[in-house]
Amino acid sequence: MTDPSPRRSPLHDVHAAAGAAFTEFGGWTMPLRYSGDLAEHAAVRRAAGLFDLSHMAEILVLGPGAADALDAALLGELSTVAVGRAKYTLLLNGEGGVVDDLVVYRTGEDRYLVVANAANRDVVVDRLRDRVVGFDAAVQDETDEVGLIAIQGPRAEEILLEVPAFAVADDADPTEQHFRESIAALRGYRFLRALWDGHPVLVARTGYTGEDGFELYAAPELLPRLWTVLMDLGRGAGLVPAGLAARDTLRLEAGMPLYGHELTPLTTPQQAGLGRLVRRDKAADYVGRAAVEAPEAEGERVLVGLAAEGRRAARAGYPVLAGDREVGVVTSGVLSPTLGHPVAMAYVDRPATGEELAVDVRGSRLPVTTVPLPFYSRKA
């Protein structure tokens, strides 16, 4: 069982000293903002932001049967993922609904790191334990032993490469130069195992902001020092500490779904715009397969992007209207800091997606246009 009182990040004192306002999220007390949501958001788009993601759940699946066990447990075909690569995938229920979205890193032939949302830690651990029964594999909840920070933004790589004392782990060439070349060559959704001052750090080119960047997994007690070094070296390049408020507006502009908003146990991958994750050629059977391969999985309601004029945001829970009919509901919405106009994601009845739509903003009608997701994508 997870402790019911909110837990503190190993970086809590560092955040407090930096003037952070805190919020409770997924059973943790985490930084909501430091200087201000908009400044932090803009810094990530233009330079870089440093995020504390210690609340995320890290779960190991290991053993000779780990690959087959995950193939049976998850939507994705994890057995085909090469060591050193990561995959975004979903854990489904038997009805094809989304229990959680996950990033899974293959850290060895017999070893995977599954990263889940904080609020879903227990349910993901429980489901994985249920589903590996019969395979030669074990599930270990490592959340208390693994911390996570992310550096995101166009200058993230440059700042990371400034940090001294990094080396590629288990490599014949332990020099800083070799680490820097390896990071520069690292492509998206790939990672390498590194040592920082002798301590293991998994450096992954992944993120949740729509920008280039890295996620750094390490022992919790290592994080305050690593955070401080990154901030000290990056400040001149525009690096700022960024809170969960900015993380939410960044991921929303990038059209990335958030569990509890766009993803729920009652929505299928196809409804959420994640139909590409359903591979009919996958060899193994998996929980939810029959349901997501059935025509009904397309669903009556589908996730759409909405854009509006003005400055008033459509927010989660607001009804979507076609004429006087309620045809959907907003799942996330904000005045886009980058674009300067309101954007939202909403579930809308399929036949209504081509109609003229509006959102009921606390009694007043906000006309909206259906637009493709994402709202924002970085220049290649």
Place this chain on the structure above:
Amino acid sequence: MANAEDLQYTADHEWVSADGDIATVGITGYAAEQLGDIVFVDLPSVGDAVEAGQVIGELESTKSVGELFCPVSGTVTEVNEELAAAPEIVNSDPTGAGWLLKVQVAELPELLDKAAYDALTGAA
């Protein structure tokens, strides 16, 4: 910026500054900080009759929506037009350039002084 000691406050985190029968109304620095970056301010129109305790507007930040409760009764004589284009002034100068509206009042209600308001927000 107005001297914080000269303002009166409400438990809903508005402040009032009286000059004759004109009351200037804004939100406190505490309220602005709780909201986060304010991106939209919805205010009544000049000439509107307003009543104390009534919701007369909204302040939206990236993360939330705050209702503006009118602390006084009377007629709106002026609204801060600057805020349409630059709502962030409410964050940067909540008790000065970030004022919201002016109301012509028959009489000022008894509101909280600074010490009582600070006690409410837990400020030292």
